Amino acid sequence: MSAEVRRHPIETFLRYDQATCGLGVAALLAVHVFLAPHPLLVVEAVAVAVGGAALGAARRPLGRDDPARAVSVIAVVSWLTLLAPAAVTPFVEPVLVVAALLPVVLAIPYVSPRHLAVLVVGSTSVAGAVAVITAGAGGGVMDQLPGWLPTVVVAAFLPAATGMIGLLSGHNHQAMAASRARLVASTDQARRGIERDLHDGAQQRLVSVAMQLGLARSLVEEDPDGAVELLADLEAQAHLALAELRDLCLGVYPAALTDFGLAAALTAAARPHGRRCRLEMCDVGRLPEATESAVYFSCLEALQNAVKHAGPDAVITIRCERTRPDRLRFSVRDDGAGFDPTRARAGAGLANIADRVSAMGGNARITSAPGHGTCVAGEVPLPQRGRPHGAGAVIAGEAQT
Ligand SMILES: Nc1ncnc2c1ncn2[C@@H]1O[C@H](COP(=O)(O)OP(=O)(O)OP(=O)(O)O)[C@@H](O)[C@H]1O
Ligand SMILES: [Mg+2]
Incomplete structure (x- = not known):
């Protein structure tokens, strides 16, 4: 067990983002007190402070090892926080536009392509909204500010925002290289x-x-x-x-996987565990070879984990279903000992599941708590066309391969 506890990159981003909000609040209050007293500056400072505090909500999904949800929370809170500065101090527009894009760059290693597309649309819409709001803003506070202030503020905050893009890009590159290295190892x-x-x-x-x-x-x-x-x-x-x-x-590499597909291979894997292991395959059919292999080995590892760690009486349910024509969801759930995902010893198994699934453009999630069982679930994208077969539920030990 490694004694070193590495901070999650999303946590690092959160701290950086919250510190930037704090700096923004301090700057706004300083301007209000020393340069141009105006109630709207206080309103903006309060809005930025609330936004900075609300960013902390992302720590909850992060603690549950659900980075995809954490980046969604960060994106929504950050975008809402940008609106007040756009209306009150429109000269910060360049900083706000870069800040609107940041959650997208942050999300790249943690979300599915579809999720990323939603974030791209969100950030583009927010950048557009910022442009519209800043175009209509002005007067009021702006009339009272010294002419040099906008330049100084933008010069201070823009490098902070673009620097963060650079840091995140470097991190994304490292995360992908590490994932490739883990697969090879x-x-x-x-x-x-x-x-x-x-x-x-x-x-x-x-x-x-x-x-x-x-x-x-x-x-x-x-x-x-x-x-x-x-x-x-x-x-x-x-x-x-x-x-x-x-x-x-x-x-x-089970011959059944190549010859008959996921349902047959998982049935064979579940069979030695008899009635302790249920298998539910709903409208799965044959899938691309790489997808079948990624889902099979992810389920196999989660099944072996349940057998090894959940306790002898735990009942295990493996389920695969097409949630949409182009999406397969799998889960391996047990009602055994459970564990605290934030404190578990890092083995190769769970990391391999995450790597396999993300290599397919999907995402995986582990939900567990001591005494409350464990669920390893993931989703992978599928090509639209496929021959559905094997619909319905199959009980391990009774199914034919
Ligand atoms: N179904 C489960 N029930 C209880 N604890 C689990 C379960 N799955 C995983 N764990 C906990 O999470 C830890 C990490 O699991 P992981 O699969 O990464 O490693 P491992 O099974 O210990 O070793 P290996 O590298 O051989 O897979 C386990 O050591 C165990 O403590
Ligand atoms: Mg394991």
């Missing part, structure tokens, strides 16, 4: 695991079968009954080796 780790399982399992058994076959041959003439007995034992061992290889293939 997890592939290597999986290869090492396969080598170890083959070596310790089927390979050992086959070596022993080969050696004993030699013994059986020498026994055929001296002790035919002993030879028959030994051959029967060797046959059982060969079947065991076969079963081990079959189990191994299930974890490596």
Whole structure:
């Protein structure tokens, strides 16, 4: 377990954003007190202060490990906060337009393409609204301000806003590079695991079968009954080796996934857990190979987590459904021990799920609390056309692959 606790980049952004709001409030009050007393400046300062405080609401979804919701909260609060400065101090327009775009850059690593498109439309609309409001504003406060003030304020705040875009772009680049590196590392780790399982399992058994076959041959003439007995034992061992290889293939890349699709592969994965594991496949059909593989391995990891960590009595439900023709939702839910996602030891499993799903342009979410079970859920985009099959619910152990 790593002792180092790294601050989430969204938390860093929040602090930066709240500090900028604080600075804005201080600047507005300073202007009001020392340069141009005007009640609208106080109104703007209060609006910016409320906006800065409201940004803190994003910490709740962040604590639940739901960054997509956190960036949505940040976007909406930031956009609403920009309107008061646009109306009262319109000369800050360049800063406001850049600030309207910031949530989009922040969101890139955490949201689906569709979610990002919504944020782009939102930020463009807010930038447009800022332009319209600033064009109609003026008079009042503006008439009382010294001529040099707008230049000084814009010169101070614009680099802060554009600097944040630079920092976020650098972070996004690092996040994507780290995600690629994790996928490569997890592939290597999986290869090492396969080598170890083959070596310790089927390979050992086959070596022993080969050696004993030699013994059986020498026994055929001296002790035919002993030879028959030994051959029967060797046959059982060969079947065991076969079963081990079959189990191994299930974890490596199950033939059922390629041949019959997600429903069949998940049915085979759930079957060893019997009635403890329910499988519900609703109108899933065949999907692009990469999507089937990402959803299968994400569900498999979440299933293995539930088996390993949720406790022996936990009931596990795997569910896949098309929520829309172009969207697949999956979830692996258990009613077991649960855990605190903000304090859990970081294993490779949950990070791999997030990486796999985001590589497909989707997003994944973990909801859990001690004593209240765990739900790993994700959504991935699909091409519109697909052959639906396998509709309805399937209970593990009763389904046909
Ligand atoms: N279904 C679950 N029920 C209870 N705790 C869970 C569950 N899923 C995950 N956890 C907790 O989250 C931690 C991280 O899970 P993760 O899959 O990343 O790592 P791991 O399972 O410990 O190791 P591995 O790298 O082999 O997957 C686990 O160690 C466990 O404490
Ligand atoms: Mg795990």
